[in-house]
Amino acid sequence: MDTTRATLESVAARAGVSRQTVSNVLNSPHLVRPETTDRVRAAIDALGYRPSSAARQLRTGRSRVVGLRLEPVHDGINGAVLDRFLHALTESAQARGYRVMLFTAPDDEREIAQYRELLDTADLDAFVLTSTHRHDTRAAWLAEHDVPFVTFGRPWEQADDHPWVDVDGAAGTRAAVEHLRRLGHERIAYLGWPDGSDVGEDRAAGWASAMVEAGHDGALLRRLHARVPDGVAAGAQAVERVLADAAPTAVVCASDSLALGALTVARTRGSALAVVGFDDTPVAAAVGLTSVAQPLTEAAHRALDLLLDQLDGTGGARSREVLLAPHLVERASSRTP
Amino acid sequence: MDTTRATLESVAARAGVSRQTVSNVLNSPHLVRPETTDRVRAAIDALGYRPSSAARQLRTGRSRVVGLRLEPVHDGINGAVLDRFLHALTESAQARGYRVMLFTAPDDEREIAQYRELLDTADLDAFVLTSTHRHDTRAAWLAEHDVPFVTFGRPWEQADDHPWVDVDGAAGTRAAVEHLRRLGHERIAYLGWPDGSDVGEDRAAGWASAMVEAGHDGALLRRLHARVPDGVAAGAQAVERVLADAAPTAVVCASDSLALGALTVARTRGSALAVVGFDDTPVAAAVGLTSVAQPLTEAAHRALDLLLDQLDGTGGARSREVLLAPHLVERASSRTP
DNA sequence: AGTCCGCGTTGGAACGTTCAGAGCACCGCC
């Protein structure tokens, strides 16, 4: 057993061919005669040859590594969403011969500084951006520097035009309303976030449109709609207020945190308030909270598709914008008591 | 503005020195005359030179990248622990010029297969292992192949001898008991996991020893100790049983999931049962659950210390085993009503 | 008969870095 690494050269020597032929067997098999291929393959197996990614990267300029910023840890319960996305992304990447490399940055500006650093020094091929938001300068920077990337979250800035994957939040809250109406609820409140969050507006819009379809008028909708910062305590307080003010029999929430607060109030009061959360976090499963689940595995998979379209040039005319439908996970919190 | 990448060669040309001198300025400054250094530095800045890690890696065989397996997503609430560790690890690594690369594997065997793959093909420098357990073959494999690594979690197999960082779970549950006794509680139950988890035994032992110190005898302790699989529902059921059987006024739990179950029972019953959880997950903060917090940021930092000791040979005679003390985060769930 | 082409294969060059060895100028010393 030789201790030194097997290289193209050593494999070639053993198979009685040239370096380049071995390389072709691996990268362009159609160029090589079948019997030669067999001989080379045998030599590869015998020596346990694996290509050196460092050398390949030096020569080709590609590393088959994508970068992802790990966001500052969230206070709430909702951080779990990105974790599951990250997990799915890592698996998708691995299955296609890519790797995920992490970095952190406290804000967008320094995230961009990290792009620069990583591109110059570590030769990353691409980036996956999460948590897009208004006045997001990151996409523009990457586009300007011709770096392939995809965002999880649609661009909220008109000027931005790039591949993205997102989940249709409005469809999620609409499904929640329809589910509740099927159960006989009519006065369905909405616990959302304050203005300024596009994701929040999207989810609120789904609820509002479904309620309008159900025949409710704007005045009632305004009374049924509470806007509070995310959090369990905030959700609890807000639901008390809405209950007193508009007497809903059910409430749809913009997050599981808010929903958990609402659920706690409902349960301690012994009231029959039905509650639906958003994101289907582990907590929702744990406490029996009906929640809108994002298809994170598929989102990660599709995001990688869009990335590889750019990197390997395969893709063709596939759409560069993917909007996925969430689905409702029904649990005890919305069942008729 | 030239579009081609700045290299040692182009910097050298501009500074009027040789390739190697530029390299020395960066890697062995003591070999270079100060005025030469200045000239070279100016050229580096002017050209925006950044060393190519691919080339460096090809030449030196090191990549300054550490690998970490992303575990399958946890069902429960406790998955957040590793996320926070991952975040801290990424930050620590970044601060020292290292990067974290992810991979996934469904079990230990295939994790080892991934080690092989990553080492051969991607030239990783080291690994960080999490969730050590009995009959863990991973450490032995890595040691046998001379791969630097560190574990987050102590080795539960006597034969294993390698650098590790862990949190003293027994100290955590002991602190929980002492906290509760200070508040006047005497009959303090423990909700733990079934046999077979070393982490679980460690946490149970802390509770037991503190209770023995408090003068309780073995017979009572056995009645106060429930063993159930992790989960909110399981915790709720178990605490009902223990309440009926041994009438505790407080309960220490092996996880926040169990504690959340216990807390739900306590609150719906309106009973004065004090509850302490473990891991200080976001859920604990959200619902006001007193919990034992692991110092994850420090754990990650120390883990990287141990890794760099092996990689850069600096370290010296520092200890290779680090046991950190957790601390109690006091919230409403343990306060006297 | 000569030219062209496609097929399978080859060797040289290049990617950008670090290592090893050597060179040069200058110093102090016998």
Place this chain on the structure above:
DNA sequence: GGCGGTGCTCTGAACGTTCCAACGCGGACT
């Protein structure tokens, strides 16, 4: 004046891969 040493710098080689131009060869076309 020669000798060893020290401080600083340089050139060639090597890491392992892929790109490029070229090769020999047989068959098909002019």
